[in-house]
Amino acid sequence: MMRRLLLIAVVLACAVGTAGAATLTKVTWSTGDSISRVNFHFGRALTPDIIRASDRMLRVDLKGTDASAVPSRLDPRDGRVEKIQRLPERARPFLPEGVTARFLVTLADPKLSFSFEETTSGFRLLVGSAVDVGVPTVRETAATPREPALGTGLGELPERTTTIELEGASRDETLPQPLGFRPSEDLVVRAGPSSLHAQVGTVPAGRTAVAVARRGAWLHLAGGGWVAHGLPVGAEHAHARRRAMAWSIVTLGTGLAISVREALPGQEPGAAAIARLFAQPVTLARVEVRATSPTSYGFRLPGRAGRVKVTLKNGVIIESLDPRDLTVAAGVTSEVISGAFDSPEILPGQVWKGWVLLPPGLDFQSVEDVRFQVGRRQHRLLVVPGSGEPVR
Numbered sequence: 001m002m003r004r005l006l007l008i009a010v011v012l013a014c015a016v017g018t019a020g021a022a023t024l025t026k027v028t029w030s031t032g033d034s035i036s037r038v039n040f041h042f043g044r045a046l047t048p049d050i051i052r053a054s055d056r057m058l059r060v061d062l063k064g065t066d067a068s069a070v071p072s073r074l075d076p077r078d079g080r081v082e083k084i085q086r087l088p089e090r091a092r093p094f095l096p097e098g099v100t101a102r103f104l105v106t107l108a109d110p111k112l113s114f115s116f117e118e119t120t121s122g123f124r125l126l127v128g129s130a131v132d133v134g135v136p137t138v139r140e141t142a143a144t145p146r147e148p149a150l151g152t153g154l155g156e157l158p159e160r161t162t163t164i165e166l167e168g169a170s171r172d173e174t175l176p177q178p179l180g181f182r183p184s185e186d187l188v189v190r191a192g193p194s195s196l197h198a199q200v201g202t203v204p205a206g207r208t209a210v211a212v213a214r215r216g217a218w219l220h221l222a223g224g225g226w227v228a229h230g231l232p233v234g235a236e237h238a239h240a241r242r243r244a245m246a247w248s249i250v251t252l253g254t255g256l257a258i259s260v261r262e263a264l265p266g267q268e269p270g271a272a273a274i275a276r277l278f279a280q281p282v283t284l285a286r287v288e289v290r291a292t293s294p295t296s297y298g299f300r301l302p303g304r305a306g307r308v309k310v311t312l313k314n315g316v317i318i319e320s321l322d323p324r325d326l327t328v329a330a331g332v333t334s335e336v337i338s339g340a341f342d343s344p345e346i347l348p349g350q351v352w353k354g355w356v357l358l359p360p361g362l363d364f365q366s367v368e369d370v371r372f373q374v375g376r377r378q379h380r381l382l383v384v385p386g387s388g389e390p391v392r
Contacts, residue, residue: 022046024067029076035128036080042122055110060103067101080127082106090319094359167192169213169220179211189225193218200225210281210360222281245364245388247381257290258372260308262364274355279327281360290351308356311369320356
């Protein structure tokens with residue numbers, strides 16, 4: 001009787017927790033002579049938040065919805081819409097507040113425009129020429145600021161009726177690695193590194209932003225635009241004056257020697273080249289697995305997603321990402337990604353060295369616990385003595 005009451009209580013709790021939430025059941029598409037239509041099917045009409053994340057990518061954000069039933073990738077390939085990607089559930093903690101699902105829609109041509117219309121069972125995304133989809137003709141440039149796909153802290157930038165050219169950064173101004181920061185008050189994002197340039201957005205207080213270059217008292221954000229800062233000279237290089245954070249363990253019985261180490265500039269050759277494979281910033285960690293035990297069997301590494309799991313000191317759990325779920329840089333093929341992130345079998349006496357991807361802005365010095373999955377078990381790693389300490 002007690003077990004039955006407990007089961008009823010659990011069912012009621014689940015019902016209460018999901019009340020009012022819309023469930024995305026499927027995504028369909030159709031192609032006409034001049035317009036492609038992508039239909040998002042819910043049980044009721046819904047208004048999405050759609051912006052242009054880059055010249056060929058639309059970002060569709062949904063609030064108060066469950067989209068887990070939809071495949072992570074769809075391939076319409078109808079001449080206007082190349083693919084539709086759903087960000088995995090593990091990326092939800094890094095989405096803006098209130099956003100519960102995000103889709104990335106890749107367009108075949110940067111000249112295509114979009115609009116949407118509500119339907120009785122959700123909404124419909126329309127893709128075509130500006131005239132066909134019913135929006136004003138606006139000259140778009142690749143530098144027009146918008147929030148990147150997985151978020152760099154740039155915040156919501158307003159749609160504009162006129163084009164504002166953004167000033168870029170030179171190669172000499174590029175930081176050794178992306179610099180994450182969290183402002184205590186709203187920061188104005190400007191088109192160039194001076195207060196005379198036009199305002200193009202804001203970085204909200206408390207939102208993590210990522211800078212990729214610096215010019216004097218101004219930081220260039222990963223998503224475009226510049227913000228003034230109060231960092232002392234050389235602050236962006238502070239991370240280079242300490243040892244990398246590292247964790248390791250030798251498993252009992254199986255004799256696996258496992259180590260995970262953050263990729264600091266100059267300490268992990270090739271890290272910059274790996275980071276350039278993707279369109280948005282990522283955090284990299286180097287992994288080494290050595291099969292030291294003279295056993296007669298090997299170990300198969302698990303899938304890339306969740307291979308490494310870290311727990312921060314504030315209790316937040318972060319899992320490594322699958323590179324196939326991220327948007328790659330122009331010209332990067334799936335074969336290149338597969339070669340850079342393999343999942344091999346490790347035989348006795350062999351050593352495997354590889355990379356894992358983690359969300360941008362992750363501070364390894366705030367990590368409390370690191371676990372690595374191999375041999376059908378999650379092994380807890382111990383921090384390496386001296387790691388993270390300043391180099392004098």
